[in-house]
Amino acid sequence: MENLLRELEHLSLQRKTRRHFLQSAGLGLGIMGLGSLAGCSSTGSGAAETAGHSGLPHFAPKARRVIYIHMAGAPSQLELFDYKPELARYHGRDCPAEFLEGKKFAFIQGVPKMLGPQGKFDRYGQSGAWLSDYLPHLQTVADEITFLKAMHTDEFNHAPAQLLLHTGSPRLGRPSLGAWAMYGLGSENRNLPGFIVLASGGRQPDAGKSVYGSGFLPSVYQGVQCRTGGDPVLYISDPHGMNRNARQQTIEAISEINQQIYDDVRDPEILTRISQYELAFRMQMSVPEVTDISKEPQFILDMYGVKPGEGSFGMNCLLARKLVENDVRFVQLFDWGWDGHGTSSNANIEGGLRAKCEASDRPIAALIKDLKMRGLLEETLVVFGAEFGRTPMQENRNGLVMPYMGRDHHLEAYTMWMAGGGVKRGYTHGETDELGYYGVKDRVHIHDLQATILHLMGFDHEKLTFPFQGRNFRLTDTQGKVVRQAIA
Amino acid sequence: MSLLAILQSAETPAWILFIGRFHPVLVHLPIGFLLIAVLLEIGRYTGRISVDAVVTRFILFWSAVSATLACGAGYLLSLGGGYEERLLEAHMWKGIGVAAFAWTAWLVQFLKVRAGGKPVYLFSFGLAVLLTFAAGHDGGSLTHGNDYLTRYMPGPLRTLAGVEPVRSVTGIKPVADWRQAVVFEEMVRPVLEARCTQCHNAVKKKGNLRMDELSLLLRGGDNGPVLVPGKSAESDMIRRCLLDESDDDHMPPKGKPQLTPDQITLIAWWIDQGAPADKKVSELTVSGQIEPVLASLGQPGDPGSGISSGTESAVAALKAAPAKESDIEALRRTGVTVKPLSQSQHLLEVNAVNAARFGEKEVALLLPLAAQITWLKLGRTQITDASLGEIARLKNLTRLYLEHTGIGDLGIAAVAGLSHLEYLNLTGTKVSDSGLRAAAAMTGLRSVYTWQSAVTDSAAMEIGRQNPGLQIVNGLSQAEAVPLKAPHP
Numbered sequence: 018m019e020n021l022l023r024e025l026e027h028l029s030l031q032r033k034t035r036r037h038f039l040q041s042a043g044l045g046l047g048i049m050g051l052g053s054l055a056g057c058s059s060t061g062s063g064a065a066e067t068a069g070h071s072g073l074p075h076f077a078p079k080a081r082r083v084i085y086i087h088m089a090g091a092p093s094q095l096e097l098f099d100y101k102p103e104l105a106r107y108h109g110r111d112c113p114a115e116f117l118e119g120k121k122f123a124f125i126q127g128v129p130k131m132l133g134p135q136g137k138f139d140r141y142g143q144s145g146a147w148l149s150d151y152l153p154h155l156q157t158v159a160d161e162i163t164f165l166k167a168m169h170t171d172e173f174n175h176a177p178a179q180l181l182l183h184t185g186s187p188r189l190g191r192p193s194l195g196a197w198a199m200y201g202l203g204s205e206n207r208n209l210p211g212f213i214v215l216a217s218g219g220r221q222p223d224a225g226k227s228v229y230g231s232g233f234l235p236s237v238y239q240g241v242q243c244r245t246g247g248d249p250v251l252y253i254s255d256p257h258g259m260n261r262n263a264r265q266q267t268i269e270a271i272s273e274i275n276q277q278i279y280d281d282v283r284d285p286e287i288l289t290r291i292s293q294y295e296l297a298f299r300m301q302m303s304v305p306e307v308t309d310i311s312k313e314p315q316f317i318l319d320m321y322g323v324k325p326g327e328g329s330f331g332m333n334c335l336l337a338r339k340l341v342e343n344d345v346r347f348v349q350l351f352d353w354g355w356d357g358h359g360t361s362s363n364a365n366i367e368g369g370l371r372a373k374c375e376a377s378d379r380p381i382a383a384l385i386k387d388l389k390m391r392g393l394l395e396e397t398l399v400v401f402g403a404e405f406g407r408t409p410m411q412e413n414r415n416g417l418v419m420p421y422m423g424r425d426h427h428l429e430a431y432t433m434w435m436a437g438g439g440v441k442r443g444y445t446h447g448e449t450d451e452l453g454y455y456g457v458k459d460r461v462h463i464h465d466l467q468a469t470i471l472h473l474m475g476f477d478h479e480k481l482t483f484p485f486q487g488r489n490f491r492l493t494d495t496q497g498k499v500v501r502q503a504i505a
Numbered sequence: 506m507s508l509l510a511i512l513q514s515a516e517t518p519a520w521i522l523f524i525g526r527f528h529p530v531l532v533h534l535p536i537g538f539l540l541i542a543v544l545l546e547i548g549r550y551t552g553r554i555s556v557d558a559v560v561t562r563f564i565l566f567w568s569a570v571s572a573t574l575a576c577g578a579g580y581l582l583s584l585g586g587g588y589e590e591r592l593l594e595a596h597m598w599k600g601i602g603v604a605a606f607a608w609t610a611w612l613v614q615f616l617k618v619r620a621g622g623k624p625v626y627l628f629s630f631g632l633a634v635l636l637t638f639a640a641g642h643d644g645g646s647l648t649h650g651n652d653y654l655t656r657y658m659p660g661p662l663r664t665l666a667g668v669e670p671v672r673s674v675t676g677i678k679p680v681a682d683w684r685q686a687v688v689f690e691e692m693v694r695p696v697l698e699a700r701c702t703q704c705h706n707a708v709k710k711k712g713n714l715r716m717d718e719l720s721l722l723l724r725g726g727d728n729g730p731v732l733v734p735g736k737s738a739e740s741d742m743i744r745r746c747l748l749d750e751s752d753d754d755h756m757p758p759k760g761k762p763q764l765t766p767d768q769i770t771l772i773a774w775w776i777d778q779g780a781p782a783d784k785k786v787s788e789l790t791v792s793g794q795i796e797p798v799l800a801s802l803g804q805p806g807d808p809g810s811g812i813s814s815g816t817e818s819a820v821a822a823l824k825a826a827p828a829k830e831s832d833i834e835a836l837r838r839t840g841v842t843v844k845p846l847s848q849s850q851h852l853l854e855v856n857a858v859n860a861a862r863f864g865e866k867e868v869a870l871l872l873p874l875a876a877q878i879t880w881l882k883l884g885r886t887q888i889t890d891a892s893l894g895e896i897a898r899l900k901n902l903t904r905l906y907l908e909h910t911g912i913g914d915l916g917i918a919a920v921a922g923l924s925h926l927e928y929l930n931l932t933g934t935k936v937s938d939s940g941l942r943a944a945a946a947m948t949g950l951r952s953v954y955t956w957q958s959a960v961t962d963s964a965a966m967e968i969g970r971q972n973p974g975l976q977i978v979n980g981l982s983q984a985e986a987v988p989l990k991a992p993h994p
Contacts, residue, residue, distance in 0.1 A: 076847045077820050205842050206858045344858045344882075390980050392908065392930040392954035475847060498751060 073201040074475030079439025079504075080398035081205075082341045083198065083470065084348045086334075086381065087182075089222040090175065090356030091403035091431070092373070093424050095453050096366055098432035099166055100138040100147040103451040104409055108133030112410045116454055123173050123426045124358065124414045131452070132411035132424060135366050144443025151374040154382035160443040161385055161394070162436045163503045167447030167456025170405050170463050173426045175223035175356070178404035181463055183228040185492045192232035192483070194467060195347035197492050199238040200483070201476055205344035208303035210241040210296065213345055215333040218353030229349050233485040237289040240349055243336075244328070249308040253301055261301070268298050307343050308336060320383040331380035338387050341397050352377060355403065358412050359423020366422040385436055398438025398473055406431020409453045430456040433466065439473045441505045461500055468497035473504065517584045525582030529648075532579065534571035535603060536641065538564050539634050546630070558614065565611040568633070572604035588647050589708045596647060599640035606633035651708050680802045684787045689719060692786075692802055693775050696768045697722075700757055719782050734780040737773035746772075767798045774798075819925050819949060820852070820903045825876040827851045832873040839867045846879060852901065854880035861885060868892040875899050884908040884930065890916035902926055908954070909933035914940035925949050933957040938964035945972045956980040 095101060112129050136149025142159035155162075172178035177187035184191035192200070195212040204211025214229045222228055229240030243249040255264055272291050279287040310318070310325055313335070318324065323331040330352045337348045355373055356364055363369045381401065388394040407424035430449045436442075447459035461469075468478040471492065478497050482489035542564045548554040549561070579600060583593055609629040613622050645653055658666065680686045697716050703709070705716040705726075714726025725731050731742040738744075745756040746769050757763060764772075775781075778789045786799060828851060833843050840860035846852040855871070855878050857863040864887030871878060878899050884906045893916035896905070903925050907916070913935040920926070921943050928951065929944055936944075937959035944953050945968050955965065956979055965979035 074847050076849060077852070078847075203844070205844075205856050207842070208859055344856060386981055390954070390956045390978055391932055392906075392928070392952070392978065395928070395952060498749060 073481070075477045075480060076475050078202070078473065078475030079396070080437070080470075080473040081396045082344070082346055082348075082393075083195070083398045083400065083438070083474070084337045084341060084350065084384070085194070086350045086399065086401045087179075087222065087228075087352070088355045088373075088377075088401070088403045089179065089218070089220075089351050089353045091405050091407060091426065092355045093357060093366060093370060093407035094430075094432040095132075095134050095407060095409060095424070096136045096370060097149055097151050097374070098147065098164060098434075099430075099449055099453050100149070101134055101409070101449070101451065101453040104131060104453060105133035107131040107452065116410070116452075121173065122408070124412055125408065125410060125425045126413060126416050129408075129410040129413045129425075131409060132422065135422065142443055144445070146443065146445060151371060152378045154378045158382050158385045158436070161389070162434050162443065163440040164432060164434045164445045165402075165447055165461050165466070165500070165503070166430075166432050166445060167449055167458065167460040168402070168406070168431050168433050168463070168466065169456055169460055170428045170431075173405065173428050175404060175426075177224070178426075178428070179222050179224040179228050182402075182404050183224075184230075184232060185464065185467060185494055189227050190232055191490070192234040192238065192492070193227075193229050193240065194470065194492060195229055195240050195349055196231040196234050196238040197471070197481060198347050198474055200234050201481055202346060202474065204346050206303075208296075208299040209307065209340070209343060209345050210300070211346040212238065212240040212349070213340055213347070214240040214242040214349045214351070215336060216242065216351040216353070217328065217330040217333050218351070220353040222351050222353065228351075233490070234483055235285055235289055237292055240347070243304070243308070249304050250297075250300065253297075253304055255301070264301070265298065268294050303343075307339055310335060310339070317387065320379075320387065322379045322383070330377050334380035334384040335387075338384055338391075338393075341388070341393060342391065357407065357423050358414065358425065359419035359421040360414065362421065364421075364423065366424070368421070388437060394437035396438060398440065398470065399436045400433070400470065401435070402433030403431070427454075429454060430460075435470075435503065439505055440503050444503065446500065446503050459500075459502070462496065464493040464497035465500055468493050469500045469503060472499045517586075521581050522585050525578055525580075525585060528575060528578040528582045531571060531575040532600075532641075532644065535568045535575060535607065536637055538568035538571060539603075539607065539637055542568060542630075543634055562611060562614040565607060565614065565630075569604060569607035569611050572600070572607050572633075576600050576604050587710050587713060589710065592643055592647055592708065596640055596643035599636050599643060602636045603633050603640055606630070606636065646708070650703070650706075683799045683802055685785055686802075687783055687785055688775050688778070688789065689780075689782055689784075692799070693772055696764065696772065700762060700764050700768075704757075719780075723780070732776060732780060735777060737776040740773075740776050743769065743773050743776065767801065770795065770798050771802075819927065820846070820879055823850065823852060823879060823901050823903070823925065825851045825901060828853060828874050828877040832870075836870045836874065839863060839870060841867075851877055852879040853877045854882070856880075856882040857884075857886050858882065862887055865889060865892050868895050871896065872898060876901060878902065879925075880904040882906040883910065886910060888912065890919065893917075893919040896920060897922055899923070900925070903949075904928040906930045907934060912936060914943070916940075917943045921947055923947065923949075927951045929953045931955050931958050931960075935959055938968075941965065941968055941977070945975055945977075950975055952976040952978070954978045 095104065108131055110131050112131055114128075117128065134149075136151045138147050138149045140146065141148050141156040144160050146159040146162065146164060148156050148159060170178055170181060172181050172187050180189065180191075181187045183193045183195075195214075199211050202211075212229070216222070226242075229242070231237075231239035241250075244251065248254060255261060272294060275287050275291045275294075278284075279291070310323075310332070317335070321331045321335045323329060323335055330350070333350050333352075337350060340348050352373075354363070355370070357366050357370050359365045361369075363372075385394065385399060388397055388399070406427045408427040410425065412419055412423045412425045430453060447461060448457055449455065450457045471478040471481060478491060478493045478499070480491075482491045484490075542561050545554070545556050545561050545564070549556050549558075576597075579597065583597070606629040610626050610633060613626040613629070618625070642654070655663065655666065680691050683692075686692055701716045704711040705714045707715065707717065712726040712728065714731060715721040723730070723732060723734075728741065731740060733739045742756070745754055746764055748755040750759055750763065774792075774795045778784070781789070791799065833853070836855065837843055840857070841863065842854075842856040842859065844854050844856075846854050853874060855874075860867075863883060868888070871881070872895060875898050879901050881896070881899065881902060881904070885908070888907065888910045890911075890913055893912065896902070897920045900923065902923050905920070905923075905926060905928065908930045909932065911934070912931065914937055917931075917936055917940040924947075926947055927949055929947075930953075931940070931944075932954050933956070935958065936955060938961055941953065941955055941960045941964060944950060951974065953975065955977065958979075960979055962979055965977045969975065969977045
C-alpha cells in the first residue's frame, strides 16, 4: 500500500510540469487565461477543419489547390535547367577569386575547380525552354511551365534552408506554407485532411516534421503524413473483432468527454483533438477509397511508370493527383536523396542524379498531363524545387579531389518551376550570369516565391497574419514581393 | 526664433504641420454648430419650439471660437504648401469671414444692442452660414480636386449647373497613323493624363510638380528636375516608374493604376529623343525596340497593355448582394461545402465532393442563391440533364464541374445562355460533338474538358480551330502521348 501511494505521488510529480504551473498561475492572474481565449476565438467553432478563417481569402483564388514537389537535398540546376555553355569552357580551371572572397560554403575549402555542365541541353516546346537530357519527359510539358531561373536563399545547410522555404524562417516554430493555406482557406473535403504529406526516397527531409507543421497556428492546420505502402495511415483499419458501429460509439463517447473538458478549461487544442478523432473516423472510409489505385486503368499506371503496391515517388505523384481530384487543398511531396556532393556512388552527378531523374521525371510529366486532361491543372498549382541549388564549382571536401563529380550547396542562384494554378504557360523568368553563379536579372527570393504562391491562392501575403507573442506574424515576415510577371 | 521667422523659413517645422492637420477635424465643428443654431432660430421664430435666446447665443459663441481655431489650424496647414494659391486664398478669406461674422452675431446678442441690433444680427448670422457653405466647397476642391463634386453628376444636371459634359479618362484613344503622330501631344500626353496629372496639376501640385503642361514638367518640382531631355536613365520620372511598386518613391503610388511596361518604354524613348514638344514620329529615330510599341498605339484597346489584362477572369468584376444565411444553411444540409469566394465579394463556391447523392431534388436549393453561386462543383453526383435547366438560372456562374455525371447534349443546350461561364468540365459524360459545338458557342467560355466523353478527336480539333480563344482538352494529344512511351535515353 505504501508503495502504491509513493508511486502515485511520483507519477503526479512527473506530470506536474512547468507548463501546468504556468497555466494555473496564469488562470489565477486572469490575464493569461484571457490571452488563451483570445487565441482560440480565431479558430472558434470547432468546425475549423472545413471552415478556414472567416473573411479570407482576400480575393478570388486562381490556384484552389497546390501540389508542392520538394526534392530534398537539392538537385543541380546546372545539369537540369540552367544552361551555361561558358561554364564548360572553364571546366577544370581554378575558381576565380571573386567567387570565393567573403563567401562561406558547406564543404568547399580553398580554391575549387570549376565544373562544366554534364547534361546535353536543348530548347523544347513553343516557348523554347532550355532543358537537359536528364529530363526527357519534362521536355514534353515545357509549354505548361514557368521557370524561375534566378531563385536565391539565405541558408546553405539543408535543415535551415528547408525551414526557410516552407515556414519563412530558418529557425523552428513557424507555421508552414500548407498550414497557412489551410488557416486561410480551410478544406473542401470534410472526409480528408486538407493538408497531406507524402514522402519518398527512404528518409524524411532533414528539417523533420517542422517543414509541414502548424507552428503557432492551431494544430488542426498541420500536415498529415500518409504512408505510401500498406495502410496509407497507420491503424486506419479497424482491429480484428471491432466493427464500424462499435468504433463510432467509442469515438462519440470520447468526443463527449473531450467536449466536457473543453467547456471546463477552454483549451483550443481540445477542439483540435475532437475534430481529429472525428476526421479519423470518416477517413477510415475515405482514405482507403482515395488511395486505392487498383481501379486506375493500366495506361495511367504506365504513364506514371508505377506498379500497384510499390511505395515510390512515382506512386506519390499518382496519389497526389487522386488527392487533389478529391479536393485536398495542399499536397506536399518530399523526395529524399538529391544531395549530390560527389562523395559516393549514389550522391553524384553522373550516376546518382541521373538515377533520381529517371525515377522522377516521368511521373512529374505524367502528373502535369494527367491534371490537364482532367481539367485540374488550370486551378492546381504545381511547384517544383528544392531548398537551394548547387555550385558551379566542383566540390573539394577537405581540400581533396572527390571520387565522383559533385557540387556543393549554392544559395546565390538556382532554378525552381511552377505550372498550372494561374501561372504563365511556357515562360522563363530571371537569368544567371555566364557561369551560373549569381542571378543577374529578375532574381526571386524565397519570400518572393512564398508571396507569389499565397497571391495565387487568393491572399495578400502582407495581410495573412496571426497574432503570436505580442505581434502579428506572417509567412513572409517583413519581406516578399509577388512575382507579377509570372502570373498569367 | 519668433513665430514669424519660423513661418518664413523655407522648411516648415513638423509641429506646425502637426497642428495644421487638425484643421479637417476642427473645421467641422463651426459647420455643425452654425447649422444647429439656424435650425433653432427658425424653430424659435416660427414658434414651433420654445428655446431661450441664451441657448442660441451659447451655440453662436462656440461657433465663433471653433471657427477661429479652424482658421488658425488651416493657416498652419497651408504652410506645408502644394495647394493652388488662388483657390487657397478664397478659402482662407471665406473661412475668416465665417469666424468674423459669427463673432459679430454673438456680440450683438451679448451686448443686447437695442437700436438696429436685429438687422445686424440677422445679416451677420446669415452671412456666416452662407460663407460656411462657400468655404466648405472650396475646402473640398482643395483636398479632392476641382471636379470632385461634379465628376459623377448626371448629364441633365451638368447642363443646368454649367459643367462641361463627361470626358472619358479611362481609355486612351488609338492613334490613326502612328508614323505621322505628334509624339508628345498624341502619344505621351494621353498617358500622363491617364496616370500622372490627377495629382500633378494646377490644383493639386503634389511635390510642387505639375505634369499637365510640358514647360512646367520640364521645370520639375521640389526634388529638382524630373526630366532630363536626351537622358531617360537620369530622369527621375522614369526612375520612379521603374522602382518596385512597394518602394516609397515609386510612382504612381501603390494602389493607383500603374503604367504598363510599354508606356514607360514610350516615354523613355521620347525623353531620349530630347523630349520634343511638336516633333512627329517620322522626324525622330525609331529603333527596332520601340517600333512595335509605337505601332501598338495604333491598335484599339489599351495600348501596350502589358502582360495579364486580357486574361483576367470575369469573376473579379461580378457583383452580388449578400446571400441569406438560412439559404446557405439549407444547402449545407445536403452535405455540400459552401464557401465565400473572397472577402471583397459575396460570391459563393459550392462543392458537392462529399455529397454524391446530390441530384434533382437538391438542385432546387441552389436557386435562392442564384446570384451568388459562381463556382459549382457537381462532379460524380446524380445530376441530370433536366436539372441543368435550373442551373441555367445561376447567371453568375463562371466555373461548372459536371465530370463523371449522366449529363448529355441536352443539358449543355440548357446552360448555353450562361454568359459568364469560363470553365466547363464534361470529362466522363455522355456529351457528344454536337454538345461540344453548343458549348463552344458560349461567348465567355475559355476552357472545356471532354476527355472520356463521346466527343471525337476530329470534332474537337475542328471546333478548336474555329474558336481560337477556347481551349478544348479531349485527352492527351498525339504529340503529348507519343514521347511518353519513348524509352529512357
